[in-house]
Amino acid sequence: MRPMSENHLPTAELQALDAAHHMHPFTEGDALNAKGARIITAAQGCYLTDSDGIEILDGMAGLWCVNIGYGRQEMADAAARQMRQLPFYNTFFQTSHPPAIHLAAKLAEIAPGDLNHVFFNGSGSDSNDTNLRMARVYWAHQGKPEKQVVISRWNGYHGSTMGAASLGGMKGMHKQGGLPIPGIVHINQPDWWAEGGDMSPEEFGIARARELEEMILEVGEDKVAAFIAEPVQGAGGVIVPPDSYWPEIKRILAKYDILFIADEVICGFGRTGNWFGCQTYDLHPDIMTIAKGLSSGYLPIGGSLVSDKVAQVINAGDEFAHGYTYSAHPVAAAVALENLRILQDEKIIETVQAETGPYLKEKWEALTDHPMVGEAKIVGMMASIALTPDKASRAKFAAKAGTVGLMARERCFANHLVMRHVGDRMIISPPLVITKPEIDLLIERARKALDETYAQVK
Ligand code: PLP
DSSP, X not given: OOOGGGGGOOHHHHHHHHHHHOOOTTOOHHHHHHHOOOOEEEEXXXXXXXTTOOEEEETTHHHHTOTTOBOOHHHHHHHHHHHHHOSOOOOOTTOOOHHHHHHXXXXXXXXXXXXXXXXXESSHHHHHHHHHHHHHHHHHHTTOTTOOEEEEETTOOOOSSHHHHHHSOOHHHHTTTTOSOTTEEEXXXXXXXXXXXXXXXXXXHHHHHHXXXXXXXXXOXXXXXXXXXXXXXXXXXXXXXXXXXXXXXXXXXXXXXXXXXXXXXXXXXXXTXXXXXXXXXTOOOSEEEEXXXXXXXXXXXXXXXXXXXXXXXXXXXXXXXXXXXXXXXXXXXXXXXXXXXXXXXXXHHHHIIIIIHHHHHHHHHGGGGSTTEEXXXXXXXXXXXXXXXXTTTTOOOSSOTTHHHHHHHHHHHHTTEEOEEETTEEEEOOOTTOOHHHHHHHHHHHHHHXXXXXXXXX
16 A cells, blocks of 8 residues: 555656546546546645646536635634534434534525425435435325326436436436436427527427426326426536526426426536526425535535425325435535535625626627637526537537537646536536636636637637
8 A cells, every 4th residue: 555645646657546546437448548637636716736736727616516616724624623523423313413403404594495404415416316216205105106207308417326317318328327217207408509490599498398398298297206407407518598498397387296306416506696596597496406516515415405395295204214324424514514604704606696707707708709609608607608610500510529629628728727528518617706817817718728629620
């Protein structure tokens, strides 16, 4: 075994060890062997430092999660305090502890509507597994065990466990491991740029929303437990729905007796410019999935926010035979509480809504003057641009989908900016504390990367 102090070995040695022993999520093994992983050793504010000492502007807040930015001493202090006081205890079998109690109460206070109850989980994926079971148990407790089917959307992302990946609509994921599991069906996404054809965005939004009604009728209302969706699809490419989409979905949800699960793992905790994406779109979920921004990623924690209506039924029936060792982990809960305090006390979300969000929006939308950028979409601090060889026809590149996006991502890295690609869409989701000068830098680097990519493909 190598001593811990060797974590600052030269980059090539770290990469070799990494390729030999570390299996990465969503990474081709060959790529690791050929090029080696990018190794991040430190971070502060909106900047990462890599193992060669290069500072990189993090346009993705890690994985959409470091909402308060990196390096907050108060977060480390909260973790250390809690670790000394009570590093672990479980919340099974009628036990609790102060961090769980205070975090649950705080979440009930900030969550919209009557989402007054929390079931804690370890991540977004296992939160969605919880939600899947809870929705089915909710109906079973009411004598309707046949209401089992959950309707989801193609190209939605809900996590990587068997349940969550089945709820997700990533076809590439379904190809591996025999997914989806039974009882999950998918409707199409509201991605006008890629799939809208000759329809106007508004016509298309209505048409895609109506697929929910068609699916409810096809499956049978008496068999449908819930509809799950992200207010804005994040990992699918920051697909901001046309304005007509959510009102029509709401009309349909009001008509049929099914639950609505809002997956706010990305949208929650300020990402869309409000505390929750549901507030941005005036949605009223029965269950809400939270993770990521709940602790700004400083420690893993997720949760299912549950409405009075659902909680009453779940609590009144037989025990909900479900839970994780790390449900409401005390250190993670204490860190999440500190994160919420920082978000609130420093008015970080208000600043996104009133100042930095509109500033980024103006600069981001101006990227459509670039010859290769088709639509630019943005809500709060999550944004995407569609790369295209011909804006007027919304054409796709001749190369395999994602080839140009990958080139652009590499040019971003070369210019010390993290921007992700989803196919040929480029996406950002920076820390919510990004300042106006940092936004200027992000846009400057993005433009340079786009110019360099364009020079390669035109
Ligand atoms: N739901 C959404 C909307 C997500 O974006 C993600 C992760 O990106 C998840 C669920 C899964 O969360 P986790 O990776 O914490 O399991």
